[in-house]
Amino acid sequence: MPLIEIADLCYRYNQDQDWILKGVDLKVDSGEFVVIVGHNGSGKSTLAKMLNGLLVPDEGEVLVNGKATSREENIWEIRRQIGMVFQNPDNQLVANIVEEDIAFGPENLGLESAVIKKRVEEALEVVGMDKFRRNAPHNLSGGQKQRIAIAGILAMHPKCLVLDEPTAMLDPVGRKDVMTTVQELNQELGMAVVHITHFMTEALLADRIIVMDQGKIVLEGTPQEIFSQVDEIKKYHLDVPQLTELAFRLSQAGLDVSPDIFNVDELVEKLCYLKSKI
């Protein structure tokens, strides 16, 4: 059974408004790293809020571990399993001391004091912020705050982490730190990750990329599959990583370069090889 199963999901904020999501079908397996990309207004953030029942579908259904988010009695278990990190790091921290903030989730679950302490400890270590446990969040950088937000979710022991543009408000250093943390969580702890972003370079890390446009899933596949369709991606107002675009253009110009090259060294090697043949 997939961890998250979405079938024919339709949603609009108001009866007299247009549909935001128009028939989305999606499955996320446990341990998978899925990246959802899409232009502003493509419905990707709305989709994220569907995953833990912050929003409930108008039509279709969202199942988490086989349980529907639309049923009131499932909602708290679903929110524990699907942890959610939001865009603005300032607006999701509750307490004015880091460890108290991380304890907030487990406290809501009604765990015992000793268990909470252990979980806070572990979560701090995983995100590499154990030195800052007694700090006040406003003294931390954006990237650090975002890692604290992730730790706060981890302490609830979720099965899946949903990140709704967590790097949009960060500087390059913070962005890199957060992405490294997320990658580690996925690879080392085997946690499923649904990462929503408009930075295409972050999509390269995924097992599977989902491209959304106007409330629908328009493309789906591995990074290789997606990025080799440069023209298609540009149609949805998305950028392609520079390297991929270069490779694509070269291959269009008739050179023997495949467009699914993702790192600099590989491309350099390929180009040197081509040059030596001339």
Place this chain on the structure above:
Amino acid sequence: MLDEIMIGQYIERDSVVHKSDPRTKILVVMFFITTVFLINTFSGYFILAGFIYLATMMAKINLKRIIKSIKPLTFIILFTLVIHLFMTRGGDVLWQWRFLRIEEEGLRLGLFMALRLIFLITFTSLLTLTTSPLELTDGLERLLNPFKRIGVPAHELAMMMTIALRFIPTLLEEAQKIMNAQKARGADFESGNLIKKAKSLIPLLVPLFINAFRRADDLALAMESRCYRGGENRTRMNVLMLATRDYLIMATSLIYLGLVAILL
């Protein structure tokens, strides 16, 4: 200014007073306030001053720091004193100049009131100097817990205080940013009379409030995502525990203050 608001005025020390439960400290402050209003002899106040001195020493806080806490309220203290001096009538006339007259009762009451204010300020500031805002919130929540049955929203009040503490620095920072942005576009916050200054704050307050509401919305979503559903079934990481030390502190303060109140 920012720093003082952020952490309250908490000074970290390794002392009995710091270690004792926030509830103990809040209760002792409440005993103290009651006693201050029960006493009306100078010898009584002298002994109360001794109590403050002892508590300060035990907390390992510099006496100067305590005295400094009176400063922001000097005006109110002096104002009370002067009003009583000239307005309260009774006893012999001590001094007179045209229509201004000081009588014995006025001097006595004026001094009492000034002393009461000074004691209240110094002792409560001793509480905030030795207790972190977070502990204070926790203590208040636990103290108010029994009153839940009659509709006191103990948990909600404590949560509001926690969130306020968390967001005060964030909002101050934001206000500063907006102000700078407005200044860069030629806004003038400094010149003009009071009304003009107040008016110039409108372009600062409007975006600040709109953003604050947006933040509140975001925070509500984040809290719900973290399974927050009010105080029901919620546990705490740091559980407050009354130790023998706390009972001792409460008992001795109660006896000391009680005796002063009865005898003097």
